[in-house]
Amino acid sequence: MDLNNTKLDLGNNIINQLKNFQQKFKIIQKEYITTAEMNILDNNCEYYGISKRMLMENAGIQAYNEVINHEKQVENTTYAEIYLFCGKGNNGGDGFVLARHLSNPHRVNVVLLNDEDEIKTQESKENFDIINNIYKFGNINIYNLKKDFEQLFLNISYKLDTIANEDECKKKILFVDAMLGTGISGNLRYPYDKCIESLNLLKNNVNYNNYIDIISLDTETKGLISDKIITFHNYKDEYNEDNFNNLNSSEKSNNKNKTILKEIGIPDYINYLIGIGELKSLSKTETDSHKGNNGRTLVIGGSKDYYGAPIFSAVAASKIVDVVTVATVIPVAIALKNYPELMIKEFKGEYFNKHHVEELASISKNYDSIVLGCGIGLNPNTKEFLEKYLNKILSEKESMPKLIIDADAIKLINPLDSDDLNKNLNEKNKELYIKLFTDKNIIFTPHKGEFEYIKPILKELSDIYQSNIVLKGKIDIVFNKNNIKLNMTGNAGMTIGGTGDILAGLIAGFSAKNDPYVSACAGVFINGLAGDYLNKQIGYNYNSRDILNVMPKILHNYLDF
Numbered sequence: 001m002d003l004n005n006t007k008l009d010l011g012n013n014i015i016n017q018l019k020n021f022q023q024k025f026k027i028i029q030k031e032y033i034t035t036a037e038m039n040i041l042d043n044n045c046e047y048y049g050i051s052k053r054m055l056m057e058n059a060g061i062q063a064y065n066e067v068i069n070h071e072k073q074v075e076n077t078t079y080a081e082i083y084l085f086c087g088k089g090n091n092g093g094d095g096f097v098l099a100r101h102l103s104n105p106h107r108v109n110v111v112l113l114n115d116e117d118e119i120k121t122q123e124s125k126e127n128f129d130i131i132n133n134i135y136k137f138g139n140i141n142i143y144n145l146k147k148d149f150e151q152l153f154l155n156i157s158y159k160l161d162t163i164a165n166e167d168e169c170k171k172k173i174l175f176v177d178a179m180l181g182t183g184i185s186g187n188l189r190y191p192y193d194k195c196i197e198s199l200n201l202l203k204n205n206v207n208y209n210n211y212i213d214i215i216s217l218d219t220e221t222k223g224l225i226s227d228k229i230i231t232f233h234n235y236k237d238e239y240n241e242d243n244f245n246n247l248n249s250s251e252k253s254n255n256k257n258k259t260i261l262k263e264i265g266i267p268d269y270i271n272y273l274i275g276i277g278e279l280k281s282l283s284k285t286e287t288d289s290h291k292g293n294n295g296r297t298l299v300i301g302g303s304k305d306y307y308g309a310p311i312f313s314a315v316a317a318s319k320i321v322d323v324v325t326v327a328t329v330i331p332v333a334i335a336l337k338n339y340p341e342l343m344i345k346e347f348k349g350e351y352f353n354k355h356h357v358e359e360l361a362s363i364s365k366n367y368d369s370i371v372l373g374c375g376i377g378l379n380p381n382t383k384e385f386l387e388k389y390l391n392k393i394l395s396e397k398e399s400m401p402k403l404i405i406d407a408d409a410i411k412l413i414n415p416l417d418s419d420d421l422n423k424n425l426n427e428k429n430k431e432l433y434i435k436l437f438t439d440k441n442i443i444f445t446p447h448k449g450e451f452e453y454i455k456p457i458l459k460e461l462s463d464i465y466q467s468n469i470v471l472k473g474k475i476d477i478v479f480n481k482n483n484i485k486l487n488m489t490g491n492a493g494m495t496i497g498g499t500g501d502i503l504a505g506l507i508a509g510f511s512a513k514n515d516p517y518v519s520a521c522a523g524v525f526i527n528g529l530a531g532d533y534l535n536k537q538i539g540y541n542y543n544s545r546d547i548l549n550v551m552p553k554i555l556h557n558y559l560d561f
């Protein structure tokens with residue numbers, strides 16, 4: 001991708017347009033970010049040139065300012081001693097940066113929960129090395145919790161006793177929780193569990209609790225009760241409804257009250273940009289897996305008039321999943337004989353019709369994802385088929401695969417009067433629209449013209465829609481009720497026929513085993529990257545076959561596929 005061009009495109013104007021779009025379709029962004037979303041954002045920051053090292057430095061400095069504020073909250077209070085408990089991930093890294101900034105004039109103790117060589121990331125290691133280089137000049141001690149556990153907590157109790165005895169000095173001890181952040185998984189393991197137990201014991205001791213502050217970085221490590229949480233960039237998903245509902249009401253208000261949100265230099269527009277993060281978050285091909293483990297995709301499409309479309313889509317999906325079947329009518333099935341990588345399910349006739357519904361609905365259950373619509377045509381029999389088929393599969397929700405609705409299928413679900421596309425909704429089908437547009441497993445992939453057909457439905461259902469929409473264009477917009485992102489990859493060479501079919505196949509391939517929204521983002525991103533790669537190599541004169549041919553290489557470069 002040509003980042004320079006992208007940068008030029010990223011003025012306020014685009015963000016303003018995006019905000020208008022957000023309002024128009026009542027897109028309400030969540031007030032918190034999940035771990036998966038944060039990981040995507042991290043990688044996208046890196047992709048757009050904002051390194052994790054920079055973010056970590058900013059997080060550490062922001063935490064420093066807040067610690068100093070906290071220290072000054074009670075007049076004349078000072079931290080006689082600061083202990084930073086640092087884990088082996090980047091939460092620990094934030095702790096190392098904070099330790100460096102605090103080390104003068106404070107007395108700082110960095111407590112490693114793991115051995116030095118277990119520190120996981122380069123940026124965290126670099127920040128630990130700085131501490132390691134300067135500690136000999138005083139004011140910083142380094143402990144290894146596993147080795148020094150008893151001695152360390154004895155020292156801390158001794159210091160607390162001393163401070164408690166000379167109460168009038170208003171001295172306190174600060175514990176910084178830089179143990180675990182968004183990377184936590186499962187129950188606490190040793191020594192994290194023991195450390196938290198010991199810190200809680202001290203804090204709950206009536207002789208000591210006036211003399212202890214506990215501040216958590218980014219998230220409160222499970223089980224710890226801290227006085228303040230300094231969270232970075234966005235509230236974390238401990239505030240999401242599911243987790244939040246598990247807390248009792250005093251815990252709820254307490255958690256919100258004690259959390260301070262701090263910016264760490266992630267520009268607003270990065271929140272709205274698709275990048276490598278979406279791709280990297282996809283599940284990887286399992287090398288020792290059985291056929292089908294990496295997904296099964298069904299492509300339903302083709303007609304007497306168009307047979308290339310379902311083939312493009314199916315070949316694209318076959319680069320990702322293990323099994324791809326094309327369900328199609330006789331003229332396309334004949335052409336498919338030249339594609340031994342694809343399985344064929346042949347239906348009689350030149351267009352899909354209502355007689356195909358039962359059998360097709362019954363085989364649909366055997367797939368993880370379905371592309372519906374490429375080359376299907378606008379024949380009135382096909383419209384009848386489509387409505388019956390959708391009603392049938394949507395009524396059996398438990399076995400519902402991810403469903404990508406593309407091309408003419410988009411036009412057929414709302415056959416508007418062509419004189420006035422925005423006029424009104426086809427009321428007769430309202431029940432079907434509600435099912436289609438309130439399903440998180442459905443992805444519509446319209447270009448601008450096709451979008452006109454679903455716009456009235458979206459507006460009508462703007463309070464309740466849940467499905468995902470990929471609006472293809474120079475800049476693609478991928479959105480659902482709670483998310484909106486832009487894709488900047490791709491170039492003018494991609495206006496050739498077949499790229500849309502390929503995109504639908506890629507999204508189906510990814511969504512077989514992944515979140516539909518992230519799959520949609522990854523699909524537009526990688527499709528555009530393939531186009532950009534070809535443009536760089538051979539100029540604009542490439543076609544859709546070329547895109548398919550380079551796809552494995554592009555996937556490999558970015559994904560370890």
Ligand SMILES: NC(=O)C1=CN([C@@H]2O[C@H](COP(=O)(O)OP(=O)(O)OC[C@H]3O[C@@H](n4cnc5c(N)ncnc54)[C@H](O)[C@@H]3O)[C@@H](O)[C@H]2O)[C@H](O)CC1
Binds near residue numbers: 087120185218232233
């Ligand atoms: N997101 C940002 O923009 C920035 C985030 N920063 C900080 O980084 C952490 C997230 O870092 P990460 O390395 O992904 O995760 P953790 O630090 O939480 O450590 C995970 C690490 O710990 C081990 N582990 C996981 N679960 C357990 C457990 N239950 N018991 C024991 N050990 C566990 C495991 O090995 C993991 O690898 C984020 O919160 C921010 O604080 C950046 O510094 C700034 C930018």
Ligand SMILES: [K+]
Binds near residue numbers: 091180217220221
């Ligand atoms: K923490």
